[in-house]
Amino acid sequence: MGVAALVLGIIAIIIGIFSAGSLGWAGALMGIIGIILGALGKKNAPEGQTGLATAGLVCSIIGTILCLLLYIACIACVGGLAALA
Numbered sequence: 635m636g637v638a639a640l641v642l643g644i645i646a647i648i649i650g651i652f653s654a655g656s657l658g659w660a661g662a663l664m665g666i667i668g669i670i671l672g673a674l675g676k677k678n679a680p681e682g683q684t685g686l687a688t689a690g691l692v693c694s695i696i697g698t699i700l701c702l703l704l705y706i707a708c709i710a711c712v713g714g715l716a717a718l719a
Contacts, residue, residue: 639690646697658705668694
């Protein structure tokens with residue numbers, strides 16, 4: 635589960651950086667799933683083998699926050715442009 639959380643977290647970060655508005659919701663969804671898998675991986679891992687799950691959890695949290703912030707900023711920008719017209 636730690637590997638899946640890490641992969642989803644990295645994908646969420648990449649989506650958040652390169653497609654701020656159009657796929658922000660998809661990156662946030664992947665990040666949330668990564669958070670869940672990272673928490674489960676940390677809980678179910680044997681003693682001393684939680685490093686990958688922790689890395690996945692951190693990447694997923696960062697990816698989720700990044701995607702949501704940039705998605706909201708993009709929506710606000712479009713709304714501001716619509717108000718000018």
